[in-house]
Amino acid sequence: MISILRRLTTTLPPLMDPPNSSHRLLALTQHLRLYKPPTSSWDDDDSEVGFSESQTTIAKDPETFRPRRAAVLICLFEGDGGDLRVVLTKRSSGLSTHSGEVSLPGGKTEEGDKDDGDTATREAKEEIGLDPKLVDVVTVLEPFLSKHLLRVVPVIGVLNDKEAFKPAPNPSEVEAVFDAPLEMFIKDENRRAEEREWMGNKYLIHFFDYETNNKKYMIWGLTAGILIRAASVVYQQPPPFLEQNPSHKVLRNTALQVIETPTVVNNKLPKPEEVKETKMEQRLETLAQHFRLQTPVKSPTTAAARAAVLVCLFQADDGHLRVILTKRAPTLSSHSDQVSLPGGKREDGDGDDVDTALREAKEEIGLEPSLVNVVTVLEPFMNKQGMPVIPVIGILNAKEAFKPAPNPAEVEAVFDAPLEMFIKDDNRRQEMREWNGNKYLIHIFEFEMKNKYTIWGLTASILIRAASIVYERTPPFEEQNCSYKAAFAEKSNGMGSSNLEQRLQTLAQHFRLQKPVKPDLSPTRTTGSIKRAAVLVCLFQGEEGNLHVILTKRATTLSSHSGEVALPGGKREQGDADDVDTALREAKEEIGLDPSQVNIVTILEPFVNKLGMTVVPVIGLLSNKEAFDPAPNAAEVEAVFYAPLEMFLKDESRRAEEREWMGDKYLLQHFYFEDHGKEYDIWAITAGILIKTASLVYQRQPAFLEQRPKFWSGTAHHTTA
Numbered sequence: 001m002i003s004i005l006r007r008l009t010t011t012l013p014p015l016m017d018p019p020n021s022s023h024r025l026l027a028l029t030q031h032l033r034l035y036k037p038p039t040s041s042w043d044d045d046d047s048e049v050g051f052s053e054s055q056t057t058i059a060k061d062p063e064t065f066r067p068r069r070a071a072v073l074i075c076l077f078e079g080d081g082g083d084l085r086v087v088l089t090k091r092s093s094g095l096s097t098h099s100g101e102v103s104l105p106g107g108k109t110e111e112g113d114k115d116d117g118d119t120a121t122r123e124a125k126e127e128i129g130l131d132p133k134l135v136d137v138v139t140v141l142e143p144f145l146s147k148h149l150l151r152v153v154p155v156i157g158v159l160n161d162k163e164a165f166k167p168a169p170n171p172s173e174v175e176a177v178f179d180a181p182l183e184m185f186i187k188d189e190n191r192r193a194e195e196r197e198w199m200g201n202k203y204l205i206h207f208f209d210y211e212t213n214n215k216k217y218m219i220w221g222l223t224a225g226i227l228i229r230a231a232s233v234v235y236q237q238p239p240p241f242l243e244q245n246p247s248h249k250v251l252r253n254t255a256l257q258v259i260e261t262p263t264v265v266n267n268k269l270p271k272p273e274e275v276k277e278t279k280m281e282q283r284l285e286t287l288a289q290h291f292r293l294q295t296p297v298k299s300p301t302t303a304a305a306r307a308a309v310l311v312c313l314f315q316a317d318d319g320h321l322r323v324i325l326t327k328r329a330p331t332l333s334s335h336s337d338q339v340s341l342p343g344g345k346r347e348d349g350d351g352d353d354v355d356t357a358l359r360e361a362k363e364e365i366g367l368e369p370s371l372v373n374v375v376t377v378l379e380p381f382m383n384k385q386g387m388p389v390i391p392v393i394g395i396l397n398a399k400e401a402f403k404p405a406p407n408p409a410e411v412e413a414v415f416d417a418p419l420e421m422f423i424k425d426d427n428r429r430q431e432m433r434e435w436n437g438n439k440y441l442i443h444i445f446e447f448e449m450k451n452k453y454t455i456w457g458l459t460a461s462i463l464i465r466a467a468s469i470v471y472e473r474t475p476p477f478e479e480q481n482c483s484y485k486a487a488f489a490e491k492s493n494g495m496g497s498s499n500l501e502q503r504l505q506t507l508a509q510h511f512r513l514q515k516p517v518k519p520d521l522s523p524t525r526t527t528g529s530i531k532r533a534a535v536l537v538c539l540f541q542g543e544e545g546n547l548h549v550i551l552t553k554r555a556t557t558l559s560s561h562s563g564e565v566a567l568p569g570g571k572r573e574q575g576d577a578d579d580v581d582t583a584l585r586e587a588k589e590e591i592g593l594d595p596s597q598v599n600i601v602t603i604l605e606p607f608v609n610k611l612g613m614t615v616v617p618v619i620g621l622l623s624n625k626e627a628f629d630p631a632p633n634a635a636e637v638e639a640v641f642y643a644p645l646e647m648f649l650k651d652e653s654r655r656a657e658e659r660e661w662m663g664d665k666y667l668l669q670h671f672y673f674e675d676h677g678k679e680y681d682i683w684a685i686t687a688g689i690l691i692k693t694a695s696l697v698y699q700r701q702p703a704f705l706e707q708r709p710k711f712w713s714g715t716a717h718h719t720t721a
Contacts, residue, residue, distance in 0.1 A: 069151045071119035072106030072223075074230050075135060076182060077159040083181050084234065086227065087159070089128060089169070090176040090217065100175070102219045104226065105130065108150070116140055120155035128177050129168030135159055141229055144222055154226045178217065180210050185227040186239040193241070195705055202705045204244040242658060242665050244707055307389045308356035309343030309459075311466050312372060313419060314396035320418050321470065323463065324396070326365060326406070327413040327453060337412070339455045341391075341462065342367065353377055357392035365414050366405030373397055378465060379699055381458055391462045417447050417455070422463040423475040430477070441478065469699075532614045534582035535569030535686075537693050538598060539645060540622035546644055547697065549690065550622070552591060552632070553639040553680060563638070565682045567617075567689065568593065579603055583618035591640050592631030599623050604692060607685055607712045610661065617689045641675045643682065648690040651703045659709070666709035688712060 075087040086104075093100045105124035113119040117140070121132035135157035143151040159165060167177040184190070185208065193204045206228065207220040219227070225245055232238055312324040323341075330337050342361035350356045354377070358369040372394040380388035396402060404414040421427070427446045432439060443464065444456040455463070461479075468474055538550040549567075556563045568587035576582045580603070584595040598620040607615045622628060630640040647653070648671060656667040669691065670683040682690070691702055 069109045069116075069119075069153070070107055071109065071116040071123070071140075071153045071155050072104035072226065073120040073124045073130075073135070074104060074141075074154050074156045074226070075124065075130065075159050076156065076234075077162045077179075079179070079181070083183065085179040086182050086230075087128070087130070087177065087179050088217075088219070088223075089174045090178070092171065092173050092175050095173065101221075101223075102217050103223050104154075106152075106155075116153040117155050117157075120153075121157070127170050127173050129170075130159075130165060134161060134164055141226070141233065144226055144229075146222055152222060152226070154230060156230060176215070178212055178215070180212070180217075180219070182227070182231050182234060184208060184210065185224065185231040186235060186237060188240050191241065202244075202701070204242065204705075206241075206243075238663060238665075242667075242707070244705065305385075305387045306346045306353075306356075307344055307387055308346065308353040308360070308392055309341035309389060309462065310357040310361045310367075310372070311341060311378075311391050311393050311462065312361065312367065312396050313393070313470075314399045314416075316399075316416075316418075320420065322416040323419050323466070324365070324367075324414065324416050325453070325455065325459075326411045327415070329408065329410055329412050332410065338457075338459075339453050340459050343389075343392075345387075353390040354392050357390075357394075364407050364411050366407075367396075367402060371396060371398060371401055378462070378469070381462055383458055389458065389462075391466065393466065413451065415449055415451075415453065417449070417453075419463070419467050420471060421445060421447065422460065422467040423471060423473065425476050428477065443477075443479075531612055532572045532579075532582075532616070533570055534572065534579040534586070534616045534618050535567035535689065536583040536587045536593075536598070537567060537604075537617050537619050537689065538587065538593065538622050539619070539693075539697075540625045540642075542642070542644075546646060548642040549645050549693075550591070550593070551641055551643055551680070551682065551686075552637045553641070555634065555636055555638050558636065564684075564686075565680050566686055569615075569618075571613075579616040580618050583616075583620075590633050590637050592633075593628060597623055597628055604689070604696075607689060609685060610711060615685065615689075617693065619693065639678070641673075641678070641680065643671075643673050643675070643680075645690070645694050646698060647671060647673065648682075648687065648694040649698060649700065649702045654704065656704070656707075661709055661711060664710050665707075667705065667707040668709075669704075669706070685712065 073087075076084050077087070079085045088102055089105055091098055091101050091103055105127050106120050107123040107127075109116075109119045110122075113122065117137045121130075121135055121137065124130040124135070125132060136159075137155060137157045139156050141154040141156065143153045145151055169175070169177050190209045192207050192209075194207070196203055196205050205221060206224045207218055208224055210217045210219060225243075228239055228243065310324075313321050314324070316322050325339055326342055328335055328338050328340055342364050343357050344360040344364075346353070346356045347359070350359060354374050358367075358372060358374070361367040361372070362369060373396075374392060374394045376393045378391040378393065380390045382388055406412070406414050422445065429444050429446075430441045431444065433442050434440075442456060443460045444454060445460055447453045447455060464475055464479065536550075539547050540550075542548045552566055552568055554561055554564050554566050568590050569583050570586040570590075572579070572582045573585070576585065580600050584593075584598060584600075587593040587598075588595060599622075600618060600620045602619045604617040604619065607617070609615060632638070632640050653672045655670050655672075657670070659666055659668050668684055669687045670681055671687055673680045673682060688708060691706065695701060
């Protein structure tokens, strides 16, 4: 019937011999009992589809810990034709969620359930009348995570006596019970896929069309994903199609649903207030990591007409993130009585935008800078007067320590509002406006907390942007921002030198906050032979105002990657102090780029190639494009050219090819670019690095499905000596 059953021998110790059970089912039972899902823990930061902690028992103290957890039963039996089949249900059309959809029997964990097997079999009995005594539970798979952050644990059971099971669907939950061949879910027949996006991540949803007894069923979404996984385990082969599961990662410290386990000390669970305090600290810490937490590097700028505002976030008692806002004094000459974020114009003593925002917040509302953990800055917004306004994101670590002291000359009131409100359509209206011939929408949010407040204009736009980043989803309404806002990404004509310097300084400041997440792969002083390299992503602003990156075409005489497009760079040498040294030295050797002409602003998280070589992208800004006269080393470089950075977020002149490495399927992106009559193919790890860089600079995801190889992030790669 299936390959694993043919390969299993009778030397395995017998585990059970129920009546009416075929040798094939016995062999399958023995095989699945040996399956162990990948081990992990509740506190892993990368909880997603395929994440496993399914052997974890359920905490019995509902006041202390109530996990959002469910289990479904993958009940397998042998059909009349000898094939393995799985029991499925069509949900009742009267249900409030997922009505009329196909699912596996199962549901949420209840207090009396001792483990996931209990949950799955109890729900199966309630839904379709399947007696738990008929099911031999043999293993569990790693949990799947739904969009609502519900952990769904697949429990595999074998129905040894199919004739003893008489389906009795509960009409309030189930409309129909049917079965389908398990192998169908690792075949490409009667299957289609749709590309979706969730919290900024693109993925594929698989749909399987199935007909039995003249009834048609569509099996899709999480149910299809679970059955693809189950079939892959049983038949010990991956599907012939690209899976691309959604990565519903748990950002535990945002206002999203949190799934955590308390620490048991001396066989006692902590008190509810202790758990609550710990959760809040952990949430804020992870939110900071989400923003790529690093202390900002002070970088003086010369911009005279420039302002900064503080988007100060804290976690309320109900677990939701809130932002501190002010109502301006009625006596002010501009924007009187309006709601705004704390902030104001830069002054001579300010070192950078962070200094401006923190100083203004202290002056306006008495917020001590020591209470705020600044984690990043957003791209500038431009007001009607042409002044760039830089949002500085900070986290208020101790809400109780902040006692608002509004300056009556500037502020009438201090209040806070839920951040998520700004990506919801409730209490929101919009007005069409026009500026310099361009039509745009102004968003107006009505909020009441003791008093009524109207949050609109630039303040609303900044908060929409901040909320979109924190919750990793776009608002459900059309933004249509005014063109004068997008100072960071706009293409300006006739940009003067002072504006160019200002823009590059803003870009540098933005990048200085984008530090790598993995400290073990950050730059370190090393000696000896190591498998590490660095490349220079050298950016400059072209005459038309958009950012370009310096690229090379490798010499055709090189023994590896000859004739391919690459970023300047190479392997670390013993004399290099760090990755920056490596990248700058290699760029000078390859294309004659003097290190003094490059302003290094950050490094990105490393990429790892198939040979296990760590490749660290170093981001630098070319301070004076005219002073750089390329001098390619003929032994290494055939040509030097420049490509627009934004190209690597667009779907134009791009194709992707599906590859496989050590069982993992992924996509290799190719970008075709023509410069001075020459055509270049920018692909593989070079393309991957540039996609990542462009995503950071323009703060948006690419317009296509990326599907990176796992080994780029240092997982599932094969290292060689």
